[in-house]
Amino acid sequence: MQEQNAISMSIVKVNNLKKTFQETRAVDNVSFSVKKEEIFGFLGPNGAGKTTTLRMLTGLLKPDRGTVHINGWNIDKDPLKVKMKLGVIPEVSNIYKDLTPLQNILLAGRFYGIKRSTITGKAEQLLQRLGIYEQKDQPVSEFSKGMRQKVSIACALINNAEVLFLDEPTAGLDVHSRKLIREVILEMKKTGVTIFLTTHDIEEANQLCEQIAIINRGRIAAIDTPENLKRIFKESCAVEVSFDRMPPPDSLSQIEETKHVEKRGDKFRITTASPDRLIKHLASFAEKENIAFTHLAVLGTSLEEVFLTLTEEGK
Ligand SMILES: Nc1ncnc2c1ncn2[C@@H]1O[C@H](COP(=O)(O)OP(=O)(O)O)[C@@H](O)[C@H]1O
Ligand SMILES: [Mg+2]
Incomplete structure (x- = not known):
């Protein structure tokens, strides 16, 4: 009963997650939970196990051990139910550069099986919310990295995702684009989306996150609010x-x-x-x-x- 409560209070609940690649313990007994509507930061240096964890949380990679619950559903047992609730922005962009933002979003919407009659309106709303409506018919190949990242976010949100997983969303962006993406993330939070983001940027975690898990060599070194971590x-x-x-x-x-x-x-x-x-x-x-x-x-x-x-x- 108690466990049920804990699961329902936190939208993401991870227990004893493990993943080994040959000799590398990429993720070693990782547990944490993410509360509804918070921004949860997964902070760690390169090779710490951030992407591996995120891939297990989103059902792209099967853990060796441990469980992931999203919205109370076990991702291993109900992968479809879980995947319909989440949006993923991977480390390497998965949008089509030859297509326009609108075409990319429509494609993502079709992938989720969203009705044709509602999809265009929703896509246009998202383009407006992210400030890329004017460029909706230009090929993405003409865009800056920051703009492309916005298109990725729009694609991930077409499904009314309740949890958004972003893998180092600002890595490799210039200062201006980084700021834009951070603003978009805060904006999404305001609309009730729960955000899980990985980063190696301490200041980014400090600015954005309510909770930070520090991961190093596959293990969680600490989980707390930025202020408590400092204290x-x-x-x-x-x-x-x-x-x-x-x-x-x-x-x-x-x-x-x-x-x-x-x-x-x-x-x-x-x-x-x-x-x-x-x-x-x-x-x-x-x-x-x-x-x-x-x-x-x-x-x-x-x-x-x-x-x-x-x-x-x-x-
Ligand atoms: N598919 C894979 N095969 C072998 N080793 C991997 C694979 N994916 C990740 N690793 C290793 O697991 C560790 C964690 O990687 P990763 O999760 O990508 O770290 P991060 O995202 O924090 O930089 C690294 O040592 C990496 O080399
Ligand atoms: Mg990574």
């Missing part, structure tokens, strides 16, 4: 310091409040739970050793720090 790591702030001459070897790691010392170029990066107290101890240390600070900075936690810490730990 969790507040405890591991760092102080960056350099002196006018080298302090005695290992002397820094002896200082109170020091968790870990790392030498980076001419600077030392000291992680600590209390930057304030550490700086006071550092000051007495410098006084005693008769050395002077040439640089001193407290490094706050950015999502980038969280990401690097989590993905470096896995190595």
Whole structure:
């Protein structure tokens, strides 16, 4: 009963998903759930397992183990029911460049078996919503990458998809197109579509997502809101310091409040739970050793720090 409730509250529910290619554990015991109408980010470096996961979520690839439920339906048992509810924008565009946006959308609509009488009106509505109505009769080959990506999104939405899966939708786009696509994603969310997107762009995840799962080497390293992810790591702030001459070897790691010392170029990066107290101890240390600070900075936690810490730990 409890499991039923959990499934109905979350529109996407993934349990213990696994996929191995020969020797590579591409996806290793991944579980998470996506709430209705949220933007869920799957953030990870290249080769982390993002595309493999997305392909299993959308029924394009069969997992070795684990289950995927979308809207309460098991994708393995009811693939058609599930696929009718979702739209997919793959990593490599699947639209036809020789066709126009309108022709592409009509084709996608026919694929879903949408009635001819309703399809043109719906296609035109989508073109308008995405701001490509004026170009509806030009071949896609004449478009920028950002515009093509909009056509892909329109094709994925023709079916009134409730969940939209986007695989690195802004990768390789210029700044302007990236902004356009992000606006489209936010716009879709407003109309009640749930969004699952993969990205290796931390700032994109930070800007768009309500929840972020950080994936590294096939495993989930953390799942939380961007703000909570930052907060969790507040405890591991760092102080960056350099002196006018080298302090005695290992002397820094002896200082109170020091968790870990790392030498980076001419600077030392000291992680600590209390930057304030550490700086006071550092000051007495410098006084005693008769050395002077040439640089001193407290490094706050950015999502980038969280990401690097989590993905470096896995190595
Ligand atoms: N069809 C495949 N055959 C063999 N290895 C694969 C295949 N697809 C993905 N992989 C491997 O699985 C790992 C995860 O890949 P992928 O899911 O594409 O990562 P991401 O999308 O995060 O960059 C990588 O090591 C990749 O080389
Ligand atoms: Mg990928």
